[in-house]
Amino acid sequence: MLSRLHLTKRGATLGLVALGIADVVLIALALQAGAGTGGTPQPLPRSTATVTPSSGTGTPSPGDSTSAGPTSTSSAMTSRGAGAPAADAAPSGRLLLAAVDADHAWRVHGGSCDTxxxxxxxTSDGGRTWTRVSSPLRMITRLSASDADTAFIDGAGRDCTPQERRTDDGGGTWAPGDPSTSWYVxxxxxxxVNGPAVGTSEPCESGPVQDLVAVRDGAxxxxxxxxxxxxxxxxxEWVDTGKVAKGTGLDAVPDSSQLYATRVGQDGCSxxxxxxxxxxxxxxxxxxxEADPSAAAFSLTPEGVWLAAGDTVWRSNDRQTWQKTVRAS
Structure with missing residues (x-):
């Protein structure tokens, strides 16, 4: 699924005790007003799709470093992908994609808490070549990017507790963030699902969350x-808004609530x-x-869409005509 999914906390300088008390009262009333079914919270920036990782703890991996420079790689990325799991299973280690424009995108293989x-x-050439940067987390569950150099990830470290990292130099260094202000599984x-400033909730009555995306009026x-x-x-509160049978992924057009989804196993589409x-x-x-359809990810740009599967990327700048790019060996 791109801009970072954070709530902005208003700071104020208290000059008088009376004004300070008034601020507290006004903030409390505003939060209470947004809590009901009819309340409309402040719009949130867009986020990429989120994936639920496997649970458990394991030994540290090389992905526990906090900063490193980029290195070039052309090896194929393998992942569990966005396949529709059984109702009692959660996606783990899937491929995540965050497209920025027609040429630039970020891609993640999520890993797992265990291993x-x-x-x-x-990439800066539409998916023909990809440059690997060091991951500061063992496992990544959400990826979002606002430009070619700026990205956010949520995931977990050695103890599998939620963590967040941000880079503004293309992955050369990563700074810690506050996961409590983000959407993530x-x-x-x-x-x-963690909701900013509210805490966790369980949106799916049937089982785990397959995918999550933030939109301007919520998630x-x-x-x-x-x-x-x-x-x-x-x-x-969560309400039903639609259904995509055999759905594998979900994303929203930037700065809107219009959703797109991917699905598999449909008549007329192998x-x-x-x-x-x-x-x-x-x-x-x-x-x-020919790649495993379940090992795929997609991401929307304001006018277009990217879809990655195996070593191949399909891009459309108008969601009508498509260009296929095979990763250079």
């Missing part, structure tokens, strides 16, 4: 049974189908790929 192995790559609890989740649920109150989420789930494209 680590998270990897981060970036809780690493050791695949049914739970949306894709459940493992294909149900799409929405919150307009930072996770205090690969990956991209649909515009609606009452009829209008088909945008069928991507015919």
């Amino acid at each position: 680590g192995g998270a990897t981060i790559e970036r 809780v690493p050791q609890h695949p049914r739970s 949306r989740v894709l459940c493992t049974d294909g149900t799409i649920r929405a919150t307009y109150s930072y996770g205090r 690969g990956i189908e991209v649909v515009r989420v609606s009452d009829t789930n209008d088909v945008v494209a069928c991507i015919d790929t």
Whole structure:
């Protein structure tokens, strides 16, 4: 699934005790107003899709370093992908993709809490070549990027507790962030989603969360049974808003609430189908790929869409015509 998903905390300089008390009262009333079903919270920046990792702890991996320079790589990335799991299983170690524009994107292999192995790559030529940068976390569950040099990741370190990191130099260095102000699926609890300033909730009645994306009026989740649920109150309440049978991924057009999804196992499409989420789930494209359709990821730009599967990237600048790029060996 891109800009970072953080709430901005208002700071104020208290000159008078009376004004300080008034500020506290006003903030409390504002939060209370957004908590109900009809409340409309402050719009949130867009986020990429989130994935639920496996639980447990393990020995440290090379991905535990906090900063390192980029190194070039051309090896194929393998991952579990965005396949639709059984209702009682959570996605683990899947491929994540955050497209910035027609040429630039970030890609992550999420790794796992048990074995680590998270990897981060970036491209500036539409997916023909990818440069690997050091991952500061063992496991990555969410990736978002606002430009070719700036990205955010949420995931976990050695003890599998949630962590967040930010880079503004293309992955050369990573600074810590506050995961409590972000949307993410809780690493050791695949049914739970963290909402900024609210805490955790369980949006899917059928099982774990398959995918999560932030939109300007809250957040949306894709459940493992294909149900799409929405919150307009930072996770205090969730409601059904649609369904994509055999859905594998979910994303939103930047600065909007229009959703797109990927799905597999459809009549007339042996690969990956991209649909515009609606009452009829209008088909945008069928991507015919010999790669495992479940090991894929997609990401929307303001006008286009990227889809990555195996060593191949498909891009569309208008969501109608597509260009296929095979990774250089």
